[in-house]
Amino acid sequence: MSALKQRIDSLLIEPGCATNQAKSDKARKEGCKKPLTPGAAAGGCAFDGAKIALQPVVDVAHLVHGPIACEGNSWDSRHVYSSGAQTYRTGFTTDMAEFDVIYGGEKRLYRAIKEIIDKVNPPAIFVYQTCLPAMIGDDVEGVCRAASAKFGTPVIPVNAPGFAGSKNLGNKLGGEALLDHVVGTLEPEYTTACDINLIGEYNVVGELWQVKPLFDALGIRVLASFCGDARYRDIAGSHRAKAAIMLCSQALINIARKMQERYDIPFFEGSFYGIADMSDCLRKISALLVTKGAPADLPARAEALIAREEARAWARLEKYRARLAGKRVLLFTGGVKSWSVVSALQEVGMEIVGTSMRKSTQGDRAKVVEIMGTDAHMFDELPPREMYRMLKESQADVMLSGGRSQFVALKAKTPWVEINQERHHAYTGYDGVVNLVAEIDKALHNPIWSQVRQPAPWEQPEGWGAA
Amino acid sequence: MATIIPGRKACTTNPLKMSAPIGAALAFLGMDRALPLLHGSQGCTAFGLVLFVRHFRETIPLQTTAMNEVTTILGGLENIEQALLNIKKRANPALIGICSTGITEAKGDDVAGFLKLIRDKHPELAGTEVVYTSTPDFVGGFSDGWAKAVSAMVDALVPPTKVRTPWQVNILAGCHLTPGDIEEIRETVEAFGLTPIVLPDLSGSLDGHIPETFLPHTLGGTRLADVKRMGASAITIAIGEQMRPAAALLEKKAGVPFRVFERLTGLAACDAFIALLSDLSEQDVPLKYRRQRSQLQDAMLDGHFYFGEQKVAIAAEPDLLFALSHFFADMGATVSCAIAPQDAPVLARVAAETVRIGDLGDFEEHAAGCDLLVTHSHGRQAAARLGIPFWRAGLPTFDRLGVAHKVSVGYRGTRDLIFEVGNVFMEQLHAHEQHVTPASLRPDLHRAGPAPAVDAPARAGH
Numbered sequence: 001m002s003a004l005k006q007r008i009d010s011l012l013i014e015p016g017c018a019t020n021q022a023k024s025d026k027a028r029k030e031g032c033k034k035p036l037t038p039g040a041a042a043g044g045c046a047f048d049g050a051k052i053a054l055q056p057v058v059d060v061a062h063l064v065h066g067p068i069a070c071e072g073n074s075w076d077s078r079h080v081y082s083s084g085a086q087t088y089r090t091g092f093t094t095d096m097a098e099f100d101v102i103y104g105g106e107k108r109l110y111r112a113i114k115e116i117i118d119k120v121n122p123p124a125i126f127v128y129q130t131c132l133p134a135m136i137g138d139d140v141e142g143v144c145r146a147a148s149a150k151f152g153t154p155v156i157p158v159n160a161p162g163f164a165g166s167k168n169l170g171n172k173l174g175g176e177a178l179l180d181h182v183v184g185t186l187e188p189e190y191t192t193a194c195d196i197n198l199i200g201e202y203n204v205v206g207e208l209w210q211v212k213p214l215f216d217a218l219g220i221r222v223l224a225s226f227c228g229d230a231r232y233r234d235i236a237g238s239h240r241a242k243a244a245i246m247l248c249s250q251a252l253i254n255i256a257r258k259m260q261e262r263y264d265i266p267f268f269e270g271s272f273y274g275i276a277d278m279s280d281c282l283r284k285i286s287a288l289l290v291t292k293g294a295p296a297d298l299p300a301r302a303e304a305l306i307a308r309e310e311a312r313a314w315a316r317l318e319k320y321r322a323r324l325a326g327k328r329v330l331l332f333t334g335g336v337k338s339w340s341v342v343s344a345l346q347e348v349g350m351e352i353v354g355t356s357m358r359k360s361t362q363g364d365r366a367k368v369v370e371i372m373g374t375d376a377h378m379f380d381e382l383p384p385r386e387m388y389r390m391l392k393e394s395q396a397d398v399m400l401s402g403g404r405s406q407f408v409a410l411k412a413k414t415p416w417v418e419i420n421q422e423r424h425h426a427y428t429g430y431d432g433v434v435n436l437v438a439e440i441d442k443a444l445h446n447p448i449w450s451q452v453r454q455p456a457p458w459e460q461p462e463g464w465g466a467a
Numbered sequence: 468m469a470t471i472i473p474g475r476k477a478c479t480t481n482p483l484k485m486s487a488p489i490g491a492a493l494a495f496l497g498m499d500r501a502l503p504l505l506h507g508s509q510g511c512t513a514f515g516l517v518l519f520v521r522h523f524r525e526t527i528p529l530q531t532t533a534m535n536e537v538t539t540i541l542g543g544l545e546n547i548e549q550a551l552l553n554i555k556k557r558a559n560p561a562l563i564g565i566c567s568t569g570i571t572e573a574k575g576d577d578v579a580g581f582l583k584l585i586r587d588k589h590p591e592l593a594g595t596e597v598v599y600t601s602t603p604d605f606v607g608g609f610s611d612g613w614a615k616a617v618s619a620m621v622d623a624l625v626p627p628t629k630v631r632t633p634w635q636v637n638i639l640a641g642c643h644l645t646p647g648d649i650e651e652i653r654e655t656v657e658a659f660g661l662t663p664i665v666l667p668d669l670s671g672s673l674d675g676h677i678p679e680t681f682l683p684h685t686l687g688g689t690r691l692a693d694v695k696r697m698g699a700s701a702i703t704i705a706i707g708e709q710m711r712p713a714a715a716l717l718e719k720k721a722g723v724p725f726r727v728f729e730r731l732t733g734l735a736a737c738d739a740f741i742a743l744l745s746d747l748s749e750q751d752v753p754l755k756y757r758r759q760r761s762q763l764q765d766a767m768l769d770g771h772f773y774f775g776e777q778k779v780a781i782a783a784e785p786d787l788l789f790a791l792s793h794f795f796a797d798m799g800a801t802v803s804c805a806i807a808p809q810d811a812p813v814l815a816r817v818a819a820e821t822v823r824i825g826d827l828g829d830f831e832e833h834a835a836g837c838d839l840l841v842t843h844s845h846g847r848q849a850a851a852r853l854g855i856p857f858w859r860a861g862l863p864t865f866d867r868l869g870v871a872h873k874v875s876v877g878y879r880g881t882r883d884l885i886f887e888v889g890n891v892f893m894e895q896l897h898a899h900e901q902h903v904t905p906a907s908l909r910p911d912l913h914r915a916g917p918a919p920a921v922d923a924p925a926r927a928g929h
Binding site: 039044066069071072091098115116119132136162164165385389403 | 476477478479480481482483484485486488489504507508509510511512513514515516517518520521524525526530531532533534535536539540546547549550551552553554557568569570573574603604605606608677678680681683828845848865
């Protein structure tokens with residue numbers, strides 16, 4: 001059995017995963033691998049997932065070892081922000097040609113690493129393995145080891161070829177690369193009693209920055225974020241954190257659990273989406289830090305901050321309540337956003353007519369039931385045809401989803417708000433809820449809807465000219 | 468003749484190139500009721516899909532055989548079989564276009580052989596054409612994939628015939644043409660009383676219109692019935708050098724003579740096209756086009772002030788690079804940096820001294836000092852760093868609206884292109900005027916010398 005296969009198998013029976021905990025011993029041994037259906041599959045591959053998880057490390061050069069498809073077709077498409085270095089935005093790839101396939105791509109990869117060090121000299125290089133070199137047997141780990149030794153720059157192999165599985169698996173394989181090669185390799189310049197890690201926050205359109213001031217206000221230092229606006233040094237020294245919050249459902253649960261085991265860093269699962277969830281995070285992290293030696297008044301200060309921020313958010317939401325109350329939302333996203341956003345929208349009186357449970361865990365499902373009081377409106381799959389029918393029949397006033405289904409909504413002449421990784425507005429924290437509601441309000445009340453739904457004069461039932 | 472400089476780096480930095488399989492997939496997306504299928508891992512499809520969604524702002528039907536590590540090694544027969552059956556059941560398209568990828572080519576899947584077996588085993592697939600094209604990711608790029616898919620369709624779908632329909636004209640459209648370009652070409656051909664069959668026809672499928680109902684395949688494009696009649700056309704007009712092999716194949720199969728137009732942008736190129744249509748149809752050039760020709764001449768007169776001696780850097784797919792380089796050269800500008808993502812015969816004829824096979828890293832390095840940058844949206848980082856005006860051309864253009872409707876062919880398209888680009892130059896001129904001072908014009912003469920002696924104090928007032 002290959003090392004990659006073993007690694008994948010261990011991730012698929014991840015003991016920290018709530019879904020796995022709920023399974024029988026036998027079912028657990030079988031792992032959670034869902035076979036993809038040829039001709040009816042959607043979604044990214046493991047490489048995509050690894051890149052999503054790791055590319056937010058902003059000062060690192062991200063080098064994709066593969067043919068042009070893997071990087072050439074996909075680079076420069078994610079809106080994760082950096083407060084400094086822009087190295088992560090450069091697309092590096094070995095662009096393997098026929099020659100490399102026949103003779104192996106290892107030499108080319110080694111030369112590519114050298115070129116990057118000569119030109120950019122980043123603190124580290126992450127090398128992403130892809131299907132083709134994995135298939136022809138390129139020893140990416142060996143090349144990375146040799147290059148690290150020769151050039152003195154950490155060259156980190158990320159072994160997540162696309163055909164290993166889904167995007168979610170790729171997130172975890174990316175996490176494994178950090179655990180194996182980065183975490184614990186450097187010491188932070190200093191530590192505090194209130195150092196935390198955020199695991200699974202990618203700083204999409206600056207979402208981390210919308211939350212960080214809240215932690216700053218409490219004197220809680222984000223030692224490392226996995227990996228939003230992260231520096232290589234932050235991740236390398238993250239083992240000194242006192243506690244961690246695991247976000248983005250369980251995409252990087254392996255990081256959270258293994259850091260708890262190896263470095264005694266306790267964690268809990270939280271979400272920055274929604275007022276209640278944000279407050280919950282601040283409460284829990286304060287309490288957790290106190291058990292690790294943070295000042296005893298931290299929870300009280302957190303409560304004061306929560307009271308202040310919640311009041312401010314509610315006051316800002318007030319003007320939308322009348323405009324949005326009773327409006328029906330179709331929510332098509334996965335994982336943590338399902339329940340976080342549901343509660344946020346209910347806070348302004350919107351009605352959820354359906355929510356997707358596509359990428360969600362059992363815990364996510366339970367939370368949605370708890371919030372909505374029923375599972376009647378949850379669906380696992382919503383084929384585009386069905387989605388279109390629902391919208392065309394006006395079963396919802398607005399759809400919230402990722403870019404992929406954007407045009408299903410628009411072609412059905414239904415207002416639509418982007419909620420996945422291509423979004424342009426930050427929805428985290430107290431301000432994020434207000435942003436999301438403002439975006440929904442803006443979409444719903446745009447004057448185009450009544451215009452585009454109007455049939456042409458010659459298509460009016462009463463005939464042309466009758467009006 | 469441009470000298471071609473091959474790339475020598477091991478590391479591509481900021482790719483200009485996109486893969487051949489998605490080029491082929493886009494060609495299939497120009498077919499009516501079609502669904503392209505990439506034979507590879509699901510990421511290959513997801514990346515292509517997102518790229519096209521961002522560019523066209525449309526739903527993109529695109530499927531995958533969802534290969535994994537094991538099926539790749541064992542061969543993809545079962546995955547292709549399942550994919551075809553699933554697609555037939557769920558979408559029932561008229562055409563499924565299969566494009567191979569890097570892994571399935573490196574493994575050596577005999578897809579043509581697989582298809583024979585699957586066809587025999589599953590009569591329920593009747594009524595759906597399946598066309599296969601071999602597009603390894605590690606050979607060539609986007610336009611190569613497009614060209615291969617068009618040739619594969621001609622090969623598989625056009626039967627030989629002795630019939631000739633004198634008013635029927637085949638148009639083979641290269642991947643550098645927008646839906647708007649194709650619409651313009653079709654209207655022009657029709658204006659001469661001719662009936663065009665455009666292959667592939669993105670103007671039917673990706674022109675951004677609202678269908679009456681949800682369709683799980685393309686919403687328009689070249690109909691199969693029309694492709695099957697292409698052998699009876701009077702002539703094939705291939706637009707872009709990339710379409711030459713498909714045109715030659717059509718001639719070989721059905722005896723249809725062909726003519727390649729390397730570009731339809733620019734006065735002389737448009738004249739040749741219009742003259743051909745007039746000859747074919749034995750009709751005078753309609754007044755409309757005489758008028759448009761005159762408008763283009765006027766646009767050239769008005770615009771040449773702003774183009775003359777400007778230095779332009781272009782990075783684009785070969786045929787687009789060719790067309791744009793000559794457009795700028797025609798207007799008096801110099802293409803001082805030309806980059807293509809992969810080699811192609813047409814590059815030798817690009818209007819530049821050298822053409823580099825390279826990436827946007829090379830573009831950024833060699834475009835310094837130019838007056839205008841021209842490439843797809845990925846050039847935005849380079850443009851920001853260089854501080855040079857940036858005019859977007861090519862796919863993907865994800866940060867501008869209306870890219871499907873941009874027209875740069877024909878008299879009218881060339882006229883509008885002169886205005887659009889000319890305005891960018893004009894804006895620079897105005898920006899420049901704001902900064903002109905005596906010191907900036909002759910810094911060598913403008914030295915802080917001794918102040919002239921004052922001979923009499925100025926008297927205030929009168």
